Amino acid sequence: MIIRPYGDTTGDGMVQLSFTLPIPHDKRAEGAALQLANRMGMDPAMLVHAKQMGDGYTFFVVYGKVTHLVDTDQVQVVERDFPLLSAKEVNAAVKRGLRRRLSVVGACIGTDAHTVGIDAILNLKGIAGEKGLESYPELAVTNMGAQVSVPDLVETARERKADAVLVSQVVTQRDAHLHNTRAMSAAFREALPAGKRPLLIVGGPRFDELMAADLGVDRIFSRGTTPREVASYLVHALVGGSK
Numbered sequence: 001m002i003i004r005p006y007g008d009t010t011g012d013g014m015v016q017l018s019f020t021l022p023i024p025h026d027k028r029a030e031g032a033a034l035q036l037a038n039r040m041g042m043d044p045a046m047l048v049h050a051k052q053m054g055d056g057y058t059f060f061v062v063y064g065k066v067t068h069l070v071d072t073d074q075v076q077v078v079e080r081d082f083p084l085l086s087a088k089e090v091n092a093a094v095k096r097g098l099r100r101r102l103s104v105v106g107a108c109i110g111t112d113a114h115t116v117g118i119d120a121i122l123n124l125k126g127i128a129g130e131k132g133l134e135s136y137p138e139l140a141v142t143n144m145g146a147q148v149s150v151p152d153l154v155e156t157a158r159e160r161k162a163d164a165v166l167v168s169q170v171v172t173q174r175d176a177h178l179h180n181t182r183a184m185s186a187a188f189r190e191a192l193p194a195g196k197r198p199l200l201i202v203g204g205p206r207f208d209e210l211m212a213a214d215l216g217v218d219r220i221f222s223r224g225t226t227p228r229e230v231a232s233y234l235v236h237a238l239v240g241g242s243k
């Protein structure tokens with residue numbers, strides 16, 4: 001299906017865009033913002049907001065018309081290819097399939113200190129009305145917290161005989177999330193032979209879920225992930241037989 005953005009009337013192609021330019025706020029800066037919007041294909045472009053942010057920077061919001069079309073048939077995404085289980089079903093599947101608790105080790109690696117995301121998945125309190133993996137009696141969860149080095153993560157995964165390692169990366173400046181994830185997956189490949197390696201899962205709001213193979217991990221979870229989705233994936237990937 002071919003679609004266009006909707007602003008004031010169906011299919012009018014109107015979009016809103018925000019950005020910052022490294023110049024102080026004045027008439028010339030507003031003209032520069034409109035020039036950028038025009039060059040990005042917005043025509044006409046209207047300035048709806050401009051505000052100086054500290055010395056020598058201005059934040060802009062522009063609203064305007066684009067002529068581009070979107071073909072929804074050509075969109076590529078990672079669809080959930082496993083059943084969504086209840087906590088009860090997850091526990092029952094692990095008990096029956098593994099006959100021991102499934103060991104999960106989680107961490108925020110590199111210099112990243114954004115633990116809210118991984119805590120939402122692992123901690124008892126969870127997120128979006130769902131309890132985290134710590135609430136599942138059949139999952140043994142070790143949450144290593146923030147700024148964990150890759151060698152420490154590998155060591156702990158070994159000690160805890162991790163079935164799955166869950167890594168969070170929120171900071172994306174200079175592609176830190178990509179570099180750190182590649183370093184992590186390479187370290188596990190080096191430290192453990194195939195078949196002994198834990199399932200490697202990364203998550204964070206700015207990951208492209210299509211990049212799993214490129215980053216050397218088994219699965220990527222992005223914005224809005226809930227603990228139940230992750231628990232269901234663990235059963236799918238490590239236990240099989242979800243009912």
Ligand code: B12
Nearest residue numbers: 112113114115116117166168171172173203204205224225
């Ligand atoms: C809270 C926060 C902080 C707190 C973090 C406290 C803590 N204990 O986590 C503090 C104040 C410490 C902080 C510091 C910094 N922050 Co900050 N922070 C945020 C903020 C406002 C919210 C992040 C958050 O908690 N989201 C809520 C959680 C629930 O969402 P989530 O992380 O996306 O997690 C979900 C999914 O992504 C997924 N998920 C995430 N991880 C994982 C892992 C697995 C295994 C799975 C399955 C799923 C999964 O599931 C979660 C639940 O749905 C964001 C802006 C924003 N609104 O997002 C900036 C933001 C992330 N911070 C940013 C920056 C720049 C910083 C600093 C560098 C600022 C500075 N100059 O000092 C420092 C860096 C510190 C460091 N060393 O990492 C930038 C990052 C920009 C970028 N491109 O990388 C952001 C985007 C703000 C911005 N727009 O500039 N920050």
